[in-house]
Amino acid sequence: MSLVSGPGRAGGNALPDELQLVIEPHVKYIQSLDTRKDELEYWLTEHLRLNGLYWGLNALHLLNRPDALPRKETIDFVLSCQADNGGFGAAPGHDAHLLYTASAVQILAMVDGIGELEKRGKEGGAMAVGKYIADLQNRETGTFAGDEWGEEDTRFICCAFVGLSLLKLLNLVDLDKAVDYIVSCANFDGGYGVAPGAESHSGQIFACCAALTIARRLDKVDKDKLGMWLSERQVEGGGLNGRPEKLEDVCYSWWVSSSLSMIGRLHWIDGGKLSRFILNCQDPENGGLADRPGDMVDVFHTNFGLAGLALLEFDGLEEVDAAYCMPKKVVERVLGPEYYNYS
Amino acid sequence: MESLSDTKWDVLISGTGLQNSLLALALSRSGKKILHVDENVYYGGAEAAFSLQEVDEWLEKIQGDISSKPFRNASLWKAEASDGTAGLSFSRAYTLTLSPQIIYSRSKLLSNLVSSKVYRQLEFQAVGNWWIYDGETEASLRRLPNGREDISQDKSIDNRAKRSLMKFLKFVVNYENLTETWEPHADSGLAGFLSRKFQLSPSLQSVISALTLSFEPSDQIPVKWALPRIARHLTSIGVFGPGFGAVVPKWGGAAEISQVACRAGAVGGGVYVLGTGIKTSETVTEDGEQLSKVELSNGENVKTRRIVGKNTGHDLANLKSVSKIIAVVSSPLTSLFQSSIEGSPLAAVSVLVFPSKSLPEGTAQPNPVYIMVHSSETGECPSNQCVLYATTLKSDNSKAVLEAALSALLKSTEDDEGKLLYSLYYEQEQQASYASLDLAFNDEILQAVEDQWKTIMADDNGTLEGSFMQFEDREGMNNDDDDGDEGF
Amino acid sequence: MASHGVPRVAETAQRTEAQRLEEERQIREYRDLEELISAKIAERQYTLEVLELTSKLLKKNPEYYTIWNVRRRLLIYGLFSKPSDSSSHLTASPNSSLTDTTKASSENSSSSTITTSGASTTTPQNPAFPNRGRNGTTLDLIRGDLEFLFPIMVKYPKCYWLWNYRLWLLQEANESLESDIARELWNRELILVGKMLVKDSRNFHGWGYRRKVVSELESPKLGGRSMVESEFEYTTKMIHGDKGLSNFSAWHRRSKLIPRLLDERNASDETRRQFLDDEFELIISAMYTDSYPYQQSAWFYYQFLMTTLTDYVGHGSITPNFTPEDRAEYVTRQLVILKDMLDGAEDCKWIYNALIDYTMALCRMEERKPDLDERQDCATWLAELRKLDPDRSGRWDDLEKSLRD
Numbered sequence A: 001m002s003l004v005s006g007p008g009r010a011g012g013n014a015l016p017d018e019l020q021l022v023i024e025p026h027v028k029y030i031q032s033l034d035t036r037k038d039e040l041e042y043w044l045t046e047h048l049r050l051n052g053l054y055w056g057l058n059a060l061h062l063l064n065r066p067d068a069l070p071r072k073e074t075i076d077f078v079l080s081c082q083a084d085n086g087g088f089g090a091a092p093g094h095d096a097h098l099l100y101t102a103s104a105v106q107i108l109a110m111v112d113g114i115g116e117l118e119k120r121g122k123e124g125g126a127m128a129v130g131k132y133i134a135d136l137q138n139r140e141t142g143t144f145a146g147d148e149w150g151e152e153d154t155r156f157i158c159c160a161f162v163g164l165s166l167l168k169l170l171n172l173v174d175l176d177k178a179v180d181y182i183v184s185c186a187n188f189d190g191g192y193g194v195a196p197g198a199e200s201h202s203g204q205i206f207a208c209c210a211a212l213t214i215a216r217r218l219d220k221v222d223k224d225k226l227g228m229w230l231s232e233r234q235v236e237g238g239g240l241n242g243r244p245e246k247l248e249d250v251c252y253s254w255w256v257s258s259s260l261s262m263i264g265r266l267h268w269i270d271g272g273k274l275s276r277f278i279l280n281c282q283d284p285e286n287g288g289l290a291d292r293p294g295d296m297v298d299v300f301h302t303n304f305g306l307a308g309l310a311l312l313e314f315d316g317l318e319e320v321d322a323a324y325c326m327p328k329k330v331v332e333r334v335l336g337p338e339y340y341n342y343s
Numbered sequence B: 001m002e003s004l005s006d007t008k009w010d011v012l013i014s015g016t017g018l019q020n021s022l023l024a025l026a027l028s029r030s031g032k033k034i035l036h037v038d039e040n041v042y043y044g045g046a047e048a049a050f051s052l053q054e055v056d057e058w059l060e061k062i063q064g065d066i067s068s069k070p071f072r073n074a075s076l077w078k079a080e081a082s083d084g085t086a087g088l089s090f091s092r093a094y095t096l097t098l099s100p101q102i103i104y105s106r107s108k109l110l111s112n113l114v115s116s117k118v119y120r121q122l123e124f125q126a127v128g129n130w131w132i133y134d135g136e137t138e139a140s141l142r143r144l145p146n147g148r149e150d151i152s153q154d155k156s157i158d159n160r161a162k163r164s165l166m167k168f169l170k171f172v173v174n175y176e177n178l179t180e181t182w183e184p185h186a187d188s189g190l191a192g193f194l195s196r197k198f199q200l201s202p203s204l205q206s207v208i209s210a211l212t213l214s215f216e217p218s219d220q221i222p223v224k225w226a227l228p229r230i231a232r233h234l235t236s237i238g239v240f241g242p243g244f245g246a247v248v249p250k251w252g253g254a255a256e257i258s259q260v261a262c263r264a265g266a267v268g269g270g271v272y273v274l275g276t277g278i279k280t281s282e283t284v285t286e287d288g289e290q291l292s293k294v295e296l297s298n299g300e301n302v303k304t305r306r307i308v309g310k311n312t313g314h315d316l317a318n319l320k321s322v323s324k325i326i327a328v329v330s331s332p333l334t335s336l337f338q339s340s341i342e343g344s345p346l347a348a349v350s351v352l353v354f355p356s357k358s359l360p361e362g363t364a365q366p367n368p369v370y371i372m373v374h375s376s377e378t379g380e381c382p383s384n385q386c387v388l389y390a391t392t393l394k395s396d397n398s399k400a401v402l403e404a405a406l407s408a409l410l411k412s413t414e415d416d417e418g419k420l421l422y423s424l425y426y427e428q429e430q431q432a433s434y435a436s437l438d439l440a441f442n443d444e445i446l447q448a449v450e451d452q453w454k455t456i457m458a459d460d461n462g463t464l465e466g467s468f469m470q471f472e473d474r475e476g477m478n479n480d481d482d483d484g485d486e487g488f
Numbered sequence C: 001m002a003s004h005g006v007p008r009v010a011e012t013a014q015r016t017e018a019q020r021l022e023e024e025r026q027i028r029e030y031r032d033l034e035e036l037i038s039a040k041i042a043e044r045q046y047t048l049e050v051l052e053l054t055s056k057l058l059k060k061n062p063e064y065y066t067i068w069n070v071r072r073r074l075l076i077y078g079l080f081s082k083p084s085d086s087s088s089h090l091t092a093s094p095n096s097s098l099t100d101t102t103k104a105s106s107e108n109s110s111s112s113t114i115t116t117s118g119a120s121t122t123t124p125q126n127p128a129f130p131n132r133g134r135n136g137t138t139l140d141l142i143r144g145d146l147e148f149l150f151p152i153m154v155k156y157p158k159c160y161w162l163w164n165y166r167l168w169l170l171q172e173a174n175e176s177l178e179s180d181i182a183r184e185l186w187n188r189e190l191i192l193v194g195k196m197l198v199k200d201s202r203n204f205h206g207w208g209y210r211r212k213v214v215s216e217l218e219s220p221k222l223g224g225r226s227m228v229e230s231e232f233e234y235t236t237k238m239i240h241g242d243k244g245l246s247n248f249s250a251w252h253r254r255s256k257l258i259p260r261l262l263d264e265r266n267a268s269d270e271t272r273r274q275f276l277d278d279e280f281e282l283i284i285s286a287m288y289t290d291s292y293p294y295q296q297s298a299w300f301y302y303q304f305l306m307t308t309l310t311d312y313v314g315h316g317s318i319t320p321n322f323t324p325e326d327r328a329e330y331v332t333r334q335l336v337i338l339k340d341m342l343d344g345a346e347d348c349k350w351i352y353n354a355l356i357d358y359t360m361a362l363c364r365m366e367e368r369k370p371d372l373d374e375r376q377d378c379a380t381w382l383a384e385l386r387k388l389d390p391d392r393s394g395r396w397d398d399l400e401k402s403l404r405d
Helices: A023-035 A040-044 A046-062 A071-080 A098-110 A114-120 A126-135 A154-166 A175-184 A202-214 A223-231 A250-262 A271-280 A299-311 A328-335 B018-029 B052-063 B108-115 B148-153 B159-172 B179-185 B190-198 B202-210 B223-236 B254-267 B398-412 B443-461 C017-042 C048-060 C065-077 C084-090 C097-101 C135-155 C160-176 C179-199 C204-218 C228-240 C248-264 C269-289 C297-310 C324-342 C349-365 C372-388 C390-404
Strands: B008-014 B034-038 B071-078 B124-133 B141-143 B246-249 B271-274 B278-286 B289-296 B301-308 B321-329 B349-354 B369-375 B386-393 B420-429
Touching: A023 A046, A023 A299, A040 A046, A040 C017, A046 A071, A046 A098, A046 A299, A071 A098, A071 A114, A098 A114, A098 A126, A098 A154, A098 A328, A114 A126, A126 A154, A154 A175, A154 A202, A154 A328, A175 A202, A202 A223, A202 A250, A223 A250, A223 C390, A250 A271, A250 A299, A271 A299, B008 B018, B008 B289, B018 B034, B018 B254, B018 B443, B034 B254, B052 B071, B052 B420, B108 B443, B124 B202, B124 B398, B148 B159, B148 C228, B148 C269, B159 B190, B159 B202, B159 B223, B159 C269, B179 B190, B179 B223, B190 B202, B190 B223, B246 B254, B254 B271, B278 B301, B321 B398, B349 B398, B369 B398, B386 B398, B398 B420, C017 C048, C017 C065, C048 C065, C048 C135, C065 C135, C065 C160, C135 C160, C135 C179, C160 C179, C160 C204, C179 C204, C204 C248, C228 C248, C248 C269, C248 C297, C269 C297, C269 C324, C297 C324, C297 C349, C324 C349, C349 C372, C349 C390, C372 C390
Parallel strands: B008 B034, B008 B301, B034 B271, B124 B349
Antiparallel strands: B071 B420, B124 B141, B124 B246, B278 B289, B289 B301, B321 B386, B321 B420, B349 B369, B369 B386
16 A cells, blocks of 8 residues: 555646535545555655555545455555564564554454454564553653654654554553643643643644543543634635644644544534535545645545545545544444443 | 957947846847947946955046046045054955945846856845934934834834834735725825825834835835835845845945856857947948948947947936945944844845934935945955945935935944045936936846847847746745645 | 645656656665665674665655664664774764764663663664774764764755654764763754754744753753753744744743743742733734734734733743732733724734633633623624634634623
């Protein structure tokens, strides 16, 4: 699975007055990604292959086409990315990292393949993956490193919680400490940054809100302040930016609106305008979405654009879970119906 | 080498001022055979730059010729070499330019110099701080705000005025699309317009007017003339780096560009002859083609298809003249060169504006005075000295006004202990257009060059081929402000 | 990410055969290089030659994180421990005088620099040469590597892996080099990150890196002292610099430095009050100046200052000893200023929003219900908000509800 950008371009031809979601071209676009091995960019983006598979697969699930990629090959590829230490790399032979480990678990969850880990994964099965993740927790501060080299970032707490919770191994880590750490990253504007002291950033806010959602600790969020800051991310044209005074970008359609959703403030922005912005980022003929109208499409923006639309309950898309960025159906199947009944 | 007369020239250009030099460059790059002559023994014409010795020679010529153009009434004063303080250095330590001009970052001249590759031989320096003189305040030199951030910090402007000023600035950078605001007032004076439409105080009116570099007082600057100039100033800031909006070429400003253009013109096949002018010319027909037969002042006869002469035939009634002083001061005047913004280069040129009637009592000052202060970084004087270029519209007492402005400047920078070492006064009459006197390079000149180039190229080819100076973008000149890419 | 802000290119025909062949050649070259490195690493060839190969690959693709990891292993398990002459041609800096003055470290450390307990299976657990940390070689290598990184960072200023690797390299310097030499390296980083922030004053990698560099320079292990004063001064300069008023990153950093700044100044209550007044003056002037077009950054910083008065959690940060009356007085004064600001800026939604927020906050602080005037004012302001900012009508609905309660 690749995330080579192009060949499509968003809004290539004038869309009809009534903007439509072009499902079939998106499906074909995602299916075509792995056939582009004759392009240099395919190889230059190998370090994102597993993420790319998750983005593409999730997009297909949201489009109600979960079988558009072959299940067995998908599982084979995921398992081929596992390193001896239990974690997953971006592609076979690449070093393990939390970013890809979380994607691997999400993909397996989506294709109902977590059981395959026990059978065909590295020794220890799911537990080996859980241990890999748990070992990355800094037991003093509660935060997580991305890999053995120690870089810490609130994104990694989210990755760890997503991975561990889907494997039902959250008990391996110190949740309270991690939550305290997230709280220490909160800023006066209600947002969160990469580390204590860092500026609020929508991507990081998503990571922190998702981690707090999974840990059932959203009570720690100053929802009105954060909601205000997040709602101000919507710009004139309907799109969302990541920080004050920046350009809008389709990926923030997800980071911002999912965060608003998690804190119960999604209605604080204009969903109709946002939908139109996202739809304008489609390539209506060749499929795929770009960061902004007129730019090259890629699978990253395709996923997060569609996920944004799904969050806005756009017609024809599967319901999406705001914290996991996966179909609610999948989350419910893996975690049980009680997950959504929790209050 | 072939003699000049063996060649049939496409164009004979007389005079190596900036405009002619750029034309010669453009034509020679388009494959024309160019003979470029100048009756002076130096390049640059009215934009020439001189050592002290060369100034003396020039002065002698001007003073000996009552009808000399465009310069007149030149006189020189030098400080007595006395009391052991450092005085003037040797002649070649100075490069004094007769028509100093700043070049705004957004001027087409710069993109043309880039696309024609001529810029590689030039070194540009920042024109940084702008100062406005206000004889009534204690600190009589006030730094002009250099954009939004400076305005915010300026404690002399109250908050409401800041907002009014920002409203005006927002308007002016987009004035072309906001015609309803200004067109009814297009010919009114700027000061009144600023007061009525934007509630700007007299002091802010002076600030805004200063940015036009107009020789007229602010109530006489037509709005339609002022707005593009103010917009040019504002939109130029930050284009090449933080904190400045204009540049000057090192080693003598426009003279340097002329020379570099001539050198490039020569590389492109042009032939240059200095100390030689056109004596007579007559039209002859040869092989069915009309040619000019020209006798040069060195006695040679040449044939050319076309002559671009020195500018002639303008309406004498509307001619403007300015008075100028080039002064050398015994101090680097460091207080005028401040870098207030993170990452901005230290400026080599500061601009001082004395609005009309701002000089102390006793000096009738009908018009604004501008002083461009060039630090030694410009290569125009030794370190620890400065070159000051003062200009005002010529009037009965313009010499006294310039002298008063210079002494007011030295007084308000007293901590720097600068003393006047050298002062060259002269008057300069406009040539083809007002643009020749402008203190900032006026793109009209470039337009004139392009028009001349087009005419010549179209006449000869029937159609226009190639493009003038080959416009193309230089890497890094475009703003890179597209930063949505902070992916997760 | 794959293609942020890549503009649509002109409609082009299919690649020509020549282009296809050229791309094929490039792919082959790239993959051959990848395989070559992989093969050499499998043989544990931790040599300069392989280091150069990784340089070649990383210049083509700095996002290739595994290769950065290979580079780390090459250094710590191989090259840092080789005799110094082997590194001479790698040193990019012609100035090697520092090398001569350094002494061999007495520490014979084989401890892992890995900060978490996880360990890569591809990393040999016992370094072949345990005498790593000889200052000369290590310093040359680190300096060479820092210089190798710089142009790539300028080209790819938003690549996470580059910033991480650079930081790791400098932390290696802390482990292996004399502290004064390590400190010198960190000092240069402060200059470097200053330059990066001049190029892009909002790069959050840059700001994060600056935070880390400063905290290293402040740390006792490098003989550091607090830099809170100079850092605060830096934010002032950034705010006053190009596009500074809209530089939320700089305002944010300022908000974080202030509490420490005042503590370290041992500021008296009077000084703190004055400080707060000055900050208000600064930001109000910015709000006036930055109001066309209406920008957000100044308003968020204003929110920060107000938070220190209105929010229980924020009280400690600037004026901890303010009485409830002091705080109410300040908020009241700000409400007057905001109302005044409205005159001539009736289309500025931020003012209405702030007026409502702080009127309500004042009531909460005074533990009372809003009086009739306040209720009417809030209703008027809310109506303006709805008019000026219909996109956020859901928020105004909720605000209306909360005003009613």
